[in-house]
């Protein structure tokens with residue numbers, strides 16, 4: 185990494201306009217740079233013949249083009265692809281591509297590790313290492329799309345990889361801004377989902393700032409159980425969380441997705457399903473039921489199919505939309521709750537993995 189060099193993918197368009205002006209160029213150059221970075225996906229500044237040689241040299245020595253290096257790529261038999269990326273400080277993160285043509289969803293990481301310590305997620309037990317920069321988030325999309333070439337276009341983005349996205353609010357918000365800029369990748373906000381374990385103040389801020397989809401990791405319908413599973417519930421109780429959901433500004437026909445991980449004998453009983461119906465009363469909600477992927481060393485197990493269906497029936501019987509989401513990419517450690525920034529040669533990647541926020545299920 186060049187010392188003092190700028191990670192150019194950290195800049196929103198306006199920030200880039202300010203920067204090009206500060207180095208003596210005209211503001212419109214920023215739009216050209218955005219096109220080179222995000223539409224042409226250049227690998228080197230000398231590919232940009234519409235820029236002067238002196239500006240190319242300035243960019244070459246003063247900026248860093250790639251915030252990530254691709255260290256490994258593993259494809260599951262169901263087509264799910266896990267990308268292991270190296271960061272400039274030697275740390276690693278993962279992104280997961282879930283192909284479901286014509287939809288290609290990329291699950292993004294927002295932090296290295298996580299401070300929230302959810303009991304079913306080993307990322308939480310490893311703890312928080314650091315936030316990702318906007319450039320490191322945006323580059324996950326750029327690098328996967330670069331790899332894909334013209335074979336397909338990433339259509340949907342979900343912030344459900346490693347980390348709690350709303351605990352890294354500024355970088356995630358800037359990344360969304362950059363990803364949606366019409367001069368660049370031009371993602372629609374409607375195709376981006378931000379997931380949270382329930383950071384209420386940041387949820388309210390997100391609702392004001394950005395019309396992205398919201399997913400809430402719920403996993404329990406009662407405070408006692410949820411606090412046991414997710415310590416964040418001791419700070420923001422279910423009452424606070426559901427009130428924030430009721431206030432959340434949603435476009436017509438939009439709903440909040442509630443992720444509910446089904447853990448055998450823990451939160452999968454009919455009484456939990458009934459409590460969930462009551463809890464979500466009056467909320468524009470849909471529920472994704474995600475049977476837990478058990479792994480060696482895990483204290484939790486996947487419920488039986490009968491138990492899963494019985495739980496679902498109670499929700500649908502109460503007119504709640506509830507889908508059972510089957511995990512994909514299990515054998516490469518890319519399934520829900522298995523995200524790990526570990527290479528294939530690491531013994532941990534064969535089971536005793538760190539999990540990501542990663543209870544990703546495709547937004548409906």
Ligand code: SF4
Nearest residue numbers: 298302305308540541
């Ligand atoms: S489930 Fe999400 S919020 Fe909870 S510890 Fe894991 S990464 Fe953090």
